[in-house]
Amino acid sequence: MDDILMMLPGPTNVAPRVLRAMSQTVVNHRGAKFGEIYTETTEMMSQMFKTENQSYLLTGSGTSAMEAAIANTVNPKEKIINATGGKFGDRLKDITTIHGINSVEIPVEWGDVLDPKILTETLDANEDTKAVTVIHNETSTGVHNPLKEIGKVMKNYDALLIVDTVSSLGGDYVDVDKYGIDVCFTGSQKCLAAPPGLAAITLNDEAWKATENVDSHTYYLNMPKYKAKGNSVPPQTPYTPGVNSIYGLLEALKMIEEEGLDNSIERHIKAAAASRKAAKALGLELFPKSEKIASNTVTALKMPEGITDSDLRNTIRDKYRVEIAGGQDHLKNHVFRIGHLGTISYKELAITYTALGMTLKDLGLDVDTGAGASAIAEFYSE
């Protein structure tokens, strides 16, 4: 349908074998055959999350899982600490508020990450906190939060740790059980490199216990129903799932299994480092406050002076057939973003930084056109 190389922070380029898996015959979602497929897929998701607990599939976007995580574990009028600092951090705060839950915001500066010390202080000042929400990888600003350190802080408190790994799982280190994450979720169309349409979520015993005290779950996203139906014979979902999307996700998970999860993560880490080197070689400046906190799955760059977002993205898309992302909310026109997740390798980065060099030159910037591509070659030949 389209030969554009997608370098967005999701959806990503999807492998032909995954796309082909999508067109398998629909089976009865209440039957034994689907039960096997669902079990295999959710077990592989638990391996991705590095958890001993069961995972569940929601037919919906990552946002549906965000809402499920919050609405099922905390009652209206109770308290959640929302660490913000980007579009998706804000979204978890909005979902908290819309469900009548009191939100205590830790307003992280955009481009920075959550300071575990400030989290500690905020928890100490709010002893009645029921949960803390954190975006692991904030695609809007191109940073990743220090999950392991956040987990360590949380071990001293009763509050649940709810972590969004929508744009990190499979491309960055997430270890749900070791880090002490109580609720974790992701989307199909990011590092897992399946088509969009599904989210996966896992809850530990503490989180399930919390669901028992919650009065008003939403109906479609009611997690206890997913648990009950997941444990039935054959295993199934409470409502009709996107069966073909599950075929695609299963195939994508098999690809990661073949590669090895940690190899996939290291491949993402390498791609991110290469991307930052190439960007610097083109004279571009990273948006995150420091390289240390920069994301492994998306490079957020400051828009060069005198260039508009539409000029940049239209030229690179229409002339060079590469799609990159703009800034979101107040970062629109100030930031642009290159996603490098899923099936990412030197190939896509070579194309992208070649195209970006040419685009910047086309737009009148005094730039060493080939410096980005050259940096990619040098980085990967080391």
Next chain:
Amino acid sequence: MDDILMMLPGPTNVAPRVLRAMSQTVVNHRGAKFGEIYTETTEMMSQMFKTENQSYLLTGSGTSAMEAAIANTVNPKEKIINATGGKFGDRLKDITTIHGINSVEIPVEWGDVLDPKILTETLDANEDTKAVTVIHNETSTGVHNPLKEIGKVMKNYDALLIVDTVSSLGGDYVDVDKYGIDVCFTGSQKCLAAPPGLAAITLNDEAWKATENVDSHTYYLNMPKYKAKGNSVPPQTPYTPGVNSIYGLLEALKMIEEEGLDNSIERHIKAAAASRKAAKALGLELFPKSEKIASNTVTALKMPEGITDSDLRNTIRDKYRVEIAGGQDHLKNHVFRIGHLGTISYKELAITYTALGMTLKDLGLDVDTGAGASAIAEFYSE
């Protein structure tokens, strides 16, 4: 993956061209190309609904649309009249209750339909009613409610008419604008014969006005957000949609357009009449109170004495490779159901009633084994 003929009340057998469409390359859901696909699909959905109003796609099951219809239009503590009479009527009541809305139930007997007179009386007794919910086609009992007559009653009242056409749209007469339906929704995997994973919903001006007075929408199913993003340039969804599922739905809608919507409906009506004749020829008894109210998309039959649900369905599936549905909730073991929707023709019915005749004989019933298949041949040769 499986050569079983699916004769369930959804999901249905999906045409190869629709399955193939699912495996097209994923495009950016914020880009112009997706905007075109989304617009084409939603415009065709509005044609299916027979409405001048805009339609929207939800990545989720029919249940997600049920919740969207209720949670966006009525506030907690306000009043909804829920006509029940089956599993899905009950579900709309449950969703009403879970959102803190007062439910006034019209408890229709299972196997019967809503009496417009009783609806009138209930509305007269509850002047503060904000909405009435009706399942058009109740798959659990195999009946379809008299939508046109219900619409006529509702024209005398301010309350919104919310209609679930999940298992009827494309296979039964639905005329949203003429009948005066304010909120109507359906699923992708029923008469439209696309894979599961999507729901479509349309609201008229009255319903949109009601959304303005509702405080707490759910987040993922917030319809005003779908409207705002649907009207943006390019048109899009607020959250990442199941892009490949939309490819499939669009292809399935093109098939219906080629056939003609009314031809598709008449084909379903014919299949339902044939199915009932064949069932009778095998000595089986219809579950609905009368043939007049029997569904056009599913035949619900009483379980013959001495035969268990698992014997019947396992034999017809494992020995003859046809999958039919059992009874739901308290009808389990008392009813079985044959779905005839989507790409249904005499072929699937000939197979199914041949298989059913043989199955009943296998299970020791004194039955004219070929009478069902014979009835199908006679009916279609007329």
